[in-house]
Amino acid sequence: MDFGLTEDQILLKDTVHRFLEAECPTTRVRAIMESDDGHDQQLWQGLAELGMHGLIIPAEHGGAELEVLDLALIAEERGWAATPGPFLGSSMATAALLAADDQDAKSEWLPKLATGAAIPTFACGEKVGEWDADRLEATVEGDRLSGEKPLVPFAGVSDLLVVAARDSDGPGLWLVERGASGVEVTSIRGNDMTRRLDSVRFDGAPARKVAAGRAAIDRARDVGLVLIAADCYGGANRCLRMTADYAVTREQFGQVIGSFQGVKHQLANMATDLEPSLSLLWYTAHAMDHIQDKAARHAALAKAHLADLYDSTVRYAIELHGGIGFTWEFDLHLWFRRALFNRSYLGGSTYQRRRAAELGDW
Amino acid sequence: MNLSYSQEYQDFREEVRAFLEENWTDADRASAPEVDLQTVRGAMGGGIRKDARATEFRKKAIERGYMYRGIPKKYGGGEQPPDPLKATIIAEEFRRAKAPFEIMGQGPSMLAPTLVEKGTEEQRQKYVEPTLLGHILWCQGYSEPGAGSDLASLRTSAVLDGDHWVINGQKIWTSNAQEADMMFALIRTEPDKPQHEGITYFLIDMKTPGIDVRPLRQMTGEADFNEVFFDNARVPVDSIVGNRGEGWQVSRSTLKHERALIGNASLARRTFDGLVAMAQVIEVRGEPMIKDPVIRDRIAAVEADLLAAEYNGYRLLTLGAKNQDAGLAGMVPKLHSTNLVYKVTKLAMDILSDRGLCAPGEPSAPDMGGFSTAYMWYWGMALGGGAPNIQRNIIGERGLGLPRDVRK
Ligand SMILES: Cc1cc2nc3c(=O)[nH]c(=O)nc-3n(C[C@H](O)[C@H](O)[C@H](O)COP(=O)(O)OP(=O)(O)OC[C@H]3O[C@@H](n4cnc5c(N)ncnc54)[C@H](O)[C@@H]3O)c2cc1C
Numbered sequence: 001m002d003f004g005l006t007e008d009q010i011l012l013k014d015t016v017h018r019f020l021e022a023e024c025p026t027t028r029v030r031a032i033m034e035s036d037d038g039h040d041q042q043l044w045q046g047l048a049e050l051g052m053h054g055l056i057i058p059a060e061h062g063g064a065e066l067e068v069l070d071l072a073l074i075a076e077e078r079g080w081a082a083t084p085g086p087f088l089g090s091s092m093a094t095a096a097l098l099a100a101d102d103q104d105a106k107s108e109w110l111p112k113l114a115t116g117a118a119i120p121t122f123a124c125g126e127k128v129g130e131w132d133a134d135r136l137e138a139t140v141e142g143d144r145l146s147g148e149k150p151l152v153p154f155a156g157v158s159d160l161l162v163v164a165a166r167d168s169d170g171p172g173l174w175l176v177e178r179g180a181s182g183v184e185v186t187s188i189r190g191n192d193m194t195r196r197l198d199s200v201r202f203d204g205a206p207a208r209k210v211a212a213g214r215a216a217i218d219r220a221r222d223v224g225l226v227l228i229a230a231d232c233y234g235g236a237n238r239c240l241r242m243t244a245d246y247a248v249t250r251e252q253f254g255q256v257i258g259s260f261q262g263v264k265h266q267l268a269n270m271a272t273d274l275e276p277s278l279s280l281l282w283y284t285a286h287a288m289d290h291i292q293d294k295a296a297r298h299a300a301l302a303k304a305h306l307a308d309l310y311d312s313t314v315r316y317a318i319e320l321h322g323g324i325g326f327t328w329e330f331d332l333h334l335w336f337r338r339a340l341f342n343r344s345y346l347g348g349s350t351y352q353r354r355r356a357a358e359l360g361d362w
Numbered sequence: 363m364n365l366s367y368s369q370e371y372q373d374f375r376e377e378v379r380a381f382l383e384e385n386w387t388d389a390d391r392a393s394a395p396e397v398d399l400q401t402v403r404g405a406m407g408g409g410i411r412k413d414a415r416a417t418e419f420r421k422k423a424i425e426r427g428y429m430y431r432g433i434p435k436k437y438g439g440g441e442q443p444p445d446p447l448k449a450t451i452i453a454e455e456f457r458r459a460k461a462p463f464e465i466m467g468q469g470p471s472m473l474a475p476t477l478v479e480k481g482t483e484e485q486r487q488k489y490v491e492p493t494l495l496g497h498i499l500w501c502q503g504y505s506e507p508g509a510g511s512d513l514a515s516l517r518t519s520a521v522l523d524g525d526h527w528v529i530n531g532q533k534i535w536t537s538n539a540q541e542a543d544m545m546f547a548l549i550r551t552e553p554d555k556p557q558h559e560g561i562t563y564f565l566i567d568m569k570t571p572g573i574d575v576r577p578l579r580q581m582t583g584e585a586d587f588n589e590v591f592f593d594n595a596r597v598p599v600d601s602i603v604g605n606r607g608e609g610w611q612v613s614r615s616t617l618k619h620e621r622a623l624i625g626n627a628s629l630a631r632r633t634f635d636g637l638v639a640m641a642q643v644i645e646v647r648g649e650p651m652i653k654d655p656v657i658r659d660r661i662a663a664v665e666a667d668l669l670a671a672e673y674n675g676y677r678l679l680t681l682g683a684k685n686q687d688a689g690l691a692g693m694v695p696k697l698h699s700t701n702l703v704y705k706v707t708k709l710a711m712d713i714l715s716d717r718g719l720c721a722p723g724e725p726s727a728p729d730m731g732g733f734s735t736a737y738m739w740y741w742g743m744a745l746g747g748g749a750p751n752i753q754r755n756i757i758g759e760r761g762l763g764l765p766r767d768v769r770k
Binding site: 001002003004005006008069103240244248249256258259261263264265267268269271272273275276277279280282283284289290298302304305308313349350353354356357360362 | 363364365368371396406445446447448638641642652653657658659661662663665666667669670671674676677679680681684691694695697698701751753754755757758759761762763764765767
């Protein structure tokens with residue numbers, strides 16, 4: 001029994017932490033976020049050199065063959081640093097492809113994904129908040145896909161769309177390549193400018209079926225839930241620490257504001273709620289590869305729990321910074337916006353808890 | 363991260379089962395069932411078997427390392443490396459077999475580890491094992507009418523007279539003093555020294571003449587805590603742990619163990635499992651409560667927080683086994699888990715709907731009124747061992763580096 005990170009995992013996390021600190025401070029976050037497509041090829045390449053894009057890809061396809069927990073450590077660091085870019089969608093797409101049946105497609109694409117030479121994304125959710133594989137309406141007839149995916153991460157910069165849809169046999173996964181005919185990408189104005197979303201319309205687009213059934217779709221969605229939960233912890237922890245630091249520098253009434261109990265106790269409450277959730281996150285990420293019967297339900301519970309905590313933590317963080325916290329100039333809104341994205345994407349907390357209730361046979 | 367029930371753990375479960383099969387027979391199980399841990403009284407350590415048969419069984423279980431795993435063998439403990447999975451397996455199997463388990467309360471969980479850490483060899487030999495077996499029942503004499511959160515301002519005094527200490531003063535909120543054999547207490551022995559350096563840690567026989575215990579009735583209606591008056595009570599000179607004036611330091615190690623005890627999520631878990639079971643049977647408008655969308659949502663929200671508390675416990679055990687500092691993760695459990703008890707019991711009350719008005723023991727209530735007691739016990743847990751604001755000070759100051767609060 002060992003409930004904690006391995007030496008290798010601590011090293012991995014540390015490496016990414018230092019890389020992002022050096023290469024992507026908030027000045028760069030802002031520059032990327034204000035660019036047209038919200039994507040910085042140089043940053044993507046830098047992470048590729050660290051092997052970040054192939055973390056969960058098998059060695060035979062050029063990856064590091066690690067687990068969802070390792071990926072979650074990266075997500076946590078990205079959450080801490082508010083790193084922009086197509087990490088979430090590409091990770092879900094990679095997880096989907098890994099869970100697919102088509103070996104040729106894997107051999108063709110996984111090596112390119114592992115090196116970062118190609119960026120994939122995952123197109124699943126439809127209408128308002130519908131992420132259930134059995135309720136999707138995008139349809140494939142022959143090898144032509146039609147339908148609408150309103151919230152696809154970074155579709156504009158992606159080389160490969162991994163699409164959840166249905167054909168006469170039921171739900172499944174299809175690949176659609178960049179530049180294919182019958183694909184219309186329209187960017188969405190989102191609150192979180194570090195993680196772009198596009199609406200994608202498929203109108204008879206050529207599509208290659210790579211998985212039948214809903215298992216691969218669910219897997220990708222669950223990986224997404226875990227990564228969002230990890231992003232939440234990283235971001236919330238950053239907000240907590242920033243605020244604690246601010247509380248020992250900002251003075252009012254002749255003393256630092258952290259010496260007022262009202263401030264101290266708000267911070268203590270934030271830490272009390274947040275700190276145990278790291279263990280829930282670790283357990284859940286670990287379960288994704290090792291405890292199959294608990295993984296899906298834990299992913300739903302953890303996402304809801306951490307998204308709610310991120311929301312409340314960032315709320316107090318801004319309050320405790322006073323007027324400066326409400327400015328565009330000051331960085332806190334970067335995390336606030338990510339919290340907004342996290343609470344909504346893949347379905348809100350009520351939706352996740354409803355799923356957890358169903359998965360628990362309540 | 364390794365949480366799999368590998369072969370080692372499956373074998374271990376078999377081994378525990380075989381042990382129980384052999385040593386706690388069907389006749390034992392039938393004769394006097396262990397107390398129901400679902401009840402608050404059970405969860406707080408009441409009604410546990412301590413008779414000869416139970417003691418004989420406990421000794422064997424300790425010998426095998428199934429109980430008191432943190433206490434060395436030579437003092438009567440089970441002495442095993444921390445292993446939450448094994449601890450879970452043991453707890454599950456013992457519960458299933460209705461076998462006697464560890465005695466709960468302040469003696470085994472707080473005093474015994476403190477003596478192992480800070481006591482003399484003689485004190486360890488004399489007290490630890492009988493405490494673990496439930497043969498010496500302890501109470502904790504720290505709080506006084508004028509010294510609660512500001513414990514170091516305590517005034518109960520002891521003066522050396524020949525080979526005896528003479529104690530005068532008053533303790534309050536002393537849990538279980540009415541049935542305790544012994545008290546571990548903080549008492550002022552050096553009135554001229556600075557507050558924290560004038561306190562000594564005492565072990566006091568409750569039968570000493572001059573000690574008067576007067577029960578206080580709690581809001582729950584029960585009387586588990588007391589006032590304890592000392593009027594020239596004389597105890598032997600060797601009744602102290604550590605040196606004169608070092609009591610504050612010795613007590614820090616006790617409090618650490620107490621917060622671990624209260625910080626444990628097991629009461630919240632038992633209550634939670636109970637409320638889920640109840641929500642499946644209580645019907646409103648022809649449907650079980652658990653089908654109500656709002657109730658489901660709230661149960662799932664509380665469950666996530668509960669799981670966080672439990673896994674944080676795993677994390678702490680692992681860190682402890684590696685001798686690593688737990689930082690914030692080790693400071694928040696008391697406040698987090700008592701908050702959790704509030705959330706869980708409040709939810710249980712809402713599920714009970716109008717039956718939540720039934721008092722403890724009311725036979726027509728679906729829970730026999732147990733949840734309303736648990737709901738009230740929240741304050742007992744929140745205040746005992748340090749009020750919530752004091753926890754917040756500790757977390758803010760030691761955990762987040764904020765300036766220290768007022769101190770005398
Ligand atoms: C069920 C129960 C069992 C107990 N069992 C025992 C026992 O066995 N042995 C024993 O010795 N004691 C026991 N206690 C006593 C317990 O430890 C004290 O109640 C607790 O430490 C608080 O002290 P107090 O009651 O004097 O409250 P006070 O210290 O007067 O506190 C009152 C309020 O003021 C707040 N407060 C105090 N100081 C500060 C500060 N600096 N900053 C902000 N807020 C502050 C507190 O948070 C609290 O909310 C028990 C208490 C209960 C409820």
